[in-house]
Amino acid sequence: MDFEKIETEVKIHVQKWVGEAQLLIQRTSPAQLYVAVAVVVFTMLLLILIKLFKRKTSNTIVLTGLSGSGKTILFYQLRDGSSHLGTVTSMEPNEGTFVLHSETTKKGKIKPVHIVDVPGHSRLRAKLDEFLPQAAGVVFVVDAVEFLPNCRAASEYLYEVLTAASVVKRKIPLLILCNKVDKVTAHTKDFIRKQLEKEIDKLRTSRTAVSEADVTDEYTLGTPGEAFAFSQCHNKVVIGEASGLTGEISQLEDFIRNLVKP
Amino acid sequence: MLEQLLIFTRGGLILWTCRELGNALRGSPIETLIRSCLLEERSGSASYSYDAPGAAYTLKWSFHNELGLVFVAVYQRILHLLYVDDLLEMVKDEFSKIYEPTRMVYNDFDDTFQQLKKEAEDLAEKMKKSKQPVKAINANLGKKQGLGQKGGVDGGNQKKSCDDGNGDKDGNKTKSYVYENGHTNGEHVSNGEVTVASGVNGKENRSSNTGAFDKDKLQKMRGGKGGKKTNTAAVSKAPKEELKKKPRVWNDSPPVSKLDFTDPVSENGTDKVPVVAVEHGESMMDREEIISSDSDSDEEEELGKNAKIETKKKGWFSTMFNSIAGKASLDKADLEPALKALKDRLMTKNVAEEIAEKLCESVAASLEGKKLASFTRISSTVQAAMEEALVRILTPRRSIDIMRDVHAAKDQGKPYVVVFVGVNGVGKSTNLAKVAYWLLQHKVSVMMAACDTFRSGAVEQLRTHARRLQIPIFEKGYEKDPAIVAKEAVQEATRNGSDVVLVDTAGRMQDNEPLMRALSKLIYVNNPDLILFVGEALVGNDAVDQLSKFNQKLADLSPSPNPQLIDGILLTKFDTIDDKVGAALSMVYISGSPVMFVGCGQSYTDLKKLNVKSIVKTLLK
Numbered sequence: 001m002d003f004e005k006i007e008t009e010v011k012i013h014v015q016k017w018v019g020e021a022q023l024l025i026q027r028t029s030p031a032q033l034y035v036a037v038a039v040v041v042f043t044m045l046l047l048i049l050i051k052l053f054k055r056k057t058s059n060t061i062v063l064t065g066l067s068g069s070g071k072t073i074l075f076y077q078l079r080d081g082s083s084h085l086g087t088v089t090s091m092e093p094n095e096g097t098f099v100l101h102s103e104t105t106k107k108g109k110i111k112p113v114h115i116v117d118v119p120g121h122s123r124l125r126a127k128l129d130e131f132l133p134q135a136a137g138v139v140f141v142v143d144a145v146e147f148l149p150n151c152r153a154a155s156e157y158l159y160e161v162l163t164a165a166s167v168v169k170r171k172i173p174l175l176i177l178c179n180k181v182d183k184v185t186a187h188t189k190d191f192i193r194k195q196l197e198k199e200i201d202k203l204r205t206s207r208t209a210v211s212e213a214d215v216t217d218e219y220t221l222g223t224p225g226e227a228f229a230f231s232q233c234h235n236k237v238v239i240g241e242a243s244g245l246t247g248e249i250s251q252l253e254d255f256i257r258n259l260v261k262p
Numbered sequence: 263m264l265e266q267l268l269i270f271t272r273g274g275l276i277l278w279t280c281r282e283l284g285n286a287l288r289g290s291p292i293e294t295l296i297r298s299c300l301l302e303e304r305s306g307s308a309s310y311s312y313d314a315p316g317a318a319y320t321l322k323w324s325f326h327n328e329l330g331l332v333f334v335a336v337y338q339r340i341l342h343l344l345y346v347d348d349l350l351e352m353v354k355d356e357f358s359k360i361y362e363p364t365r366m367v368y369n370d371f372d373d374t375f376q377q378l379k380k381e382a383e384d385l386a387e388k389m390k391k392s393k394q395p396v397k398a399i400n401a402n403l404g405k406k407q408g409l410g411q412k413g414g415v416d417g418g419n420q421k422k423s424c425d426d427g428n429g430d431k432d433g434n435k436t437k438s439y440v441y442e443n444g445h446t447n448g449e450h451v452s453n454g455e456v457t458v459a460s461g462v463n464g465k466e467n468r469s470s471n472t473g474a475f476d477k478d479k480l481q482k483m484r485g486g487k488g489g490k491k492t493n494t495a496a497v498s499k500a501p502k503e504e505l506k507k508k509p510r511v512w513n514d515s516p517p518v519s520k521l522d523f524t525d526p527v528s529e530n531g532t533d534k535v536p537v538v539a540v541e542h543g544e545s546m547m548d549r550e551e552i553i554s555s556d557s558d559s560d561e562e563e564e565l566g567k568n569a570k571i572e573t574k575k576k577g578w579f580s581t582m583f584n585s586i587a588g589k590a591s592l593d594k595a596d597l598e599p600a601l602k603a604l605k606d607r608l609m610t611k612n613v614a615e616e617i618a619e620k621l622c623e624s625v626a627a628s629l630e631g632k633k634l635a636s637f638t639r640i641s642s643t644v645q646a647a648m649e650e651a652l653v654r655i656l657t658p659r660r661s662i663d664i665m666r667d668v669h670a671a672k673d674q675g676k677p678y679v680v681v682f683v684g685v686n687g688v689g690k691s692t693n694l695a696k697v698a699y700w701l702l703q704h705k706v707s708v709m710m711a712a713c714d715t716f717r718s719g720a721v722e723q724l725r726t727h728a729r730r731l732q733i734p735i736f737e738k739g740y741e742k743d744p745a746i747v748a749k750e751a752v753q754e755a756t757r758n759g760s761d762v763v764l765v766d767t768a769g770r771m772q773d774n775e776p777l778m779r780a781l782s783k784l785i786y787v788n789n790p791d792l793i794l795f796v797g798e799a800l801v802g803n804d805a806v807d808q809l810s811k812f813n814q815k816l817a818d819l820s821p822s823p824n825p826q827l828i829d830g831i832l833l834t835k836f837d838t839i840d841d842k843v844g845a846a847l848s849m850v851y852i853s854g855s856p857v858m859f860v861g862c863g864q865s866y867t868d869l870k871k872l873n874v875k876s877i878v879k880t881l882l883k
Contacts, residue, residue, distance in 0.1 A: 067297075072273065072274040072275060076275060076366075080366065084275060084276070084366045084367070085275075085276040085277070085278070085279060086276045087270075087274045087275055087276060088268075088270050088274050088276060088292050088293060088296060089274060089293055089296045089297060089301075090272070090273050090274030091272045091273075091274070091296065091300065091301060091332075092272040092273050092330065093273065094273035094274065094275075117273070119274075121297065121301060122657065122658070122659050122660065123301050123302075123654045123655075123657050123659060124301070124654065125657060126653055126654075126657065152661075152666075153660075153661065156661055156663070156666075202666070202669060203663075203666065205669070206663065206665035206666045206668075206669055
């Protein structure tokens with residue numbers, strides 16, 4: 001077979017090279033060898049040290065929320081300024097590193113932002129854990145129109161995000177974005193905030209009961225004994241409004257800009 | 263005529279829709295397709311049926327795995343367009359030529375699409391013409407087959423097709439989804455005779471018995487009964503339920519006169535039995551699971567060995583070359599051996615055969631056409647895809663936080679009713695006690711209801727558990743109607759303020775018609791909040807049959823229009839199976855309901871949650 005012939009040939013070549021290398025090493029004097037090795041080691045150490053100390057602040061923002069809340073539309077609004085032909089339920093995350101569309105006209109050096117849109121479908125929840133560790137900020141998108149039927153599911157998901165290990169340890173700031181406010185029947189952000197706080201309060205009592213059994217590390221949220229409020233969280237939690245379809249995403253962009261300093 | 267043809271990315275953005283066929287689709291068929299089919303790992307099947315008020319569509323799809331695109335065609339179900347599959351393939355080829363990741367608008371594709379459509383239609387016309395003479399003869403046969411002939415080769419199948427046919431025609435359009443697994447027309451136009459022939463009432467309406475089971479399909483079949491009396495309805499008329507329950511005779515032995523062997527003395531709580539509540543420490547539900555952290559490198563090494571042994575014949579160099587350089591694109595033949603090996607491995611782990619088959623098909627559909635990255639083997643790509651698919655299936659679709667539900671029911675002032683159903687001997691009573699123990703530990707007041715009025719000793723068993731746990735038990739002895747007992751138990755619970763009522767039922771085989779009827783009556787009368795199917799992890803292929811038949815019977819035999827189906831699974835005897843954990847996967851895949859508890863021993867604390875990651879790891883080891 002051809003492959004076997006090539007195989008044997010390669011083997012012969014390799015052996016020749018090894019022999020030549022050995023000869024070379026024997027010929028050079030020991031002093032030169034030591035110097036060469038020392039230089040190599042030193043440069044390696046230097047590079048490692050530099051890498052350790054250069055704390056690069058991440059520029060990743062994660063968009064998450066229930067399925068159907070409008071994350072993919074927001075992603076494309078941020079990127080292109082339009083929602084194109086519409087979207088369907090995402091089966092995979094959308095990632096992109098770009099300068100926000102509204103800022104492409106600005107002059108000067110602008111740092112591009114890495115935005116990740118994680119699918120909201122419950123079967124794909126695991127994808128969120130891949131992106132949270134590197135996130136500089138998290139945006140939790142809530143559908144302001146269909147809020148009440150999904151209130152429980154939304155608050156459970158929000159609770160999971162707030163108690164995820166990476167979010168708690170690194171105190172990642174969170175923006176709760178009420179989407180679809182262009183519709184007449186959309187709820188106000190204060191109403192949504194109060195409902196979410198109430199639900200999370202209830203979840204706290206039932207979840208801490210089984211918290212140790214869960215695989216992901218969970219932490220108790222807020223101050224025990226008091227009713228839960230977002231101000232009790234160690235990481236910064238803010239609430240904003242937006243409308244993906246019409247393109248009103250100024251609050252979202254401000255949040256992103258505050259985190260990813262140009 | 264095609265209703266709509268969509269092209270969208272896997273990330274969710276719609277790239278192109280046919281502007282000409284601008285009819286708005288009723289309902290949301292695409293969303294449903296993604297949620298119920300593609301994300302449920304059923305993408306290996308040929309088509310999907312969707313029903314909405316006012317319309318019945320069939321959807322066909324095609325993936326371009328390399329570019330991450332999905333092509334979906336929607337058309338009316340009553341039309342049998344033979345050219346759809348070919349059209350999808352042609353559109354796929356053409357579009358991949360003009361696709362760029364940065365480009366979002368593809369208006370120029372309209373003209374190409376018109377051309378392709380014409381071509382496909384002409385092709386179909388030609389095919390049809392060549393079968394014209396044969397069609398006339400077969401059409402009559404088809405008519406006879408389709409319209410209400412009970413004879414039928416497969417009685418069950420025919421019945422269903424009649425119902426579906428009637429349902430469509432009568433306009434009984436309840437919003438529901440019928441799962442489709444037939445390899446229907448379009449795929450092989452050469453086999454057109456059969457497909458065209460039975461086309462009258464739709465080959466597509468024939469639901470296959472072996473297909474994976476969709477809960478919602480039952481709703482559809484319930485709705486489609488219309489005015490037609492089916493066999494099941496006929497049977498229900500025959501043996502009318504007698505007022506007094508006759509003792510069951512299993513063999514020729516004379517019927518036993520007395521079933522109640524309880525000792526009248528011990529009923530009043532004697533000192534012989536320990537009255538102190540049991541304290542066994544915390545239930546394993548609350549204990550953190552220590553996951554063995556085997557690194558992936560172990561798996562890779564093993565895999566490497568297997569791969570090496572397989573490809574020894576080819577020579578070491580060719581495999582190295584292929585894995586370094588990457589391959590142009592994966593096709594079915596390349597995936598075959600890797601998938602077959604995976605399927606065998608799954609089956610050795612006690613996964614039901616048809617489930618393993620379907621999973622492999624779905625994974626193949628998602629990998630076909632993908633380019634192999636360099637320095638990766640085919641087997642590792644397939645392994646990664648399979649792992650992802652398994653995690654997706656085992657992750658629950660909805661929240662399984664029972665505590666939260668209990669608190670919600672408490673707020674409303676009514677007890678939370680849980681019914682334990684299953685076949686004989688799976689561990690219902692034992693695990694009921696374990697669940698009671700766990701609930702007690704979280705300060706929830708529990709009451710047991712002994713609705714197993716058939717098996718000797720069932721009531722005593724529960725009584726003993728209740729005494730040890732110090733919780734009230736509602737029992738009426740033997741030979742009583744379980745539905746009535748349960749109803750009274752719930753009333754009693756409301757009276758004395760119990761938060762949860764755990765209802766124990768008798769074990770029954772899924773084929774036993776009268777027993778299943780009794781069960782559906784119990785559920786209909788009491789309207790429980792949670793129906794837990796108790797299944798043992800030792801079961802093999804029968805798991806598929808048990809769950810699907812249970813669900814089916816619950817739907818068929820229930821007098822209400824919206825029957826309640828199984829909400830969750832309790833997997834028992836988990837400690838006996840070592841690493842053959844496949845039953846969990848079969849059960850979850852076939853029923854779509856999540857595993858809520860896992861019973862792993864015979865004492866009160868042996869109850870834990872399903873750890874998805876460790877199960878997947880064990881399955882693929």
